[in-house]
Amino acid sequence: MRWTVLDSPIGEFSVGTDGTHVCRARLGRVEDATQEPGDDAARQAIAELRAYFAGELTDFAVPLKAPGGSEFERGVWREMSTIPYGETLTYGEVARRLGDRGAARAVGMACNRNPIPVLVPCHRIVGAGGKLVGFGGGLDRKVKLLELEAGVALRHAWS
Incomplete structure (x- = not known):
């Protein structure tokens, strides 16, 4: 998993991707996160999150794949x-x-x-x-x- 961190109005926000999907997100910085998105999913997620926090986006389109869970x-x-x-x-x-x-x-x-x-x-x-x-x-x-x-x-x- 590759992590990208975004500065946001709620503090640092980290997004973890597998190359094609967002699989994780964390409020705060994940240790190995970079500010440069390393794949298409990360680029799309960061762009959408910036638009969301700017009040310009109301529905996310980035592909998601939530791991685990009952x-x-x-x-x-x-x-x-x-x-x-x-x-x-x-x-x-x-x-x-x-x-x-x-x-x-x-x-x-x-x-x-x-x-x-x-x-x-x-x-x-x-x-x-x-x-x-x-x-x-x-x-x-x-x-x-x-x-x-x-x-x-x-x-x-x-x-």
């Missing part, structure tokens, strides 16, 4: 990828969509294990009543991501 976790990751830009769902709502009303905590654990944060938008899942809880990168980063998306979504709705 069947349930992969289901949560697929479901979180369907949450529209600028919107949120609660852990309980995701659990209900997956057919297990009592699995809200398990949804939270799957979010925590998301190998490709931001690109697979675990930040769009919130606690009951919209409470901001649970983000591996810290709630301050979750707030910045949700504020970015809300602001862009409002500008699009009003234009």
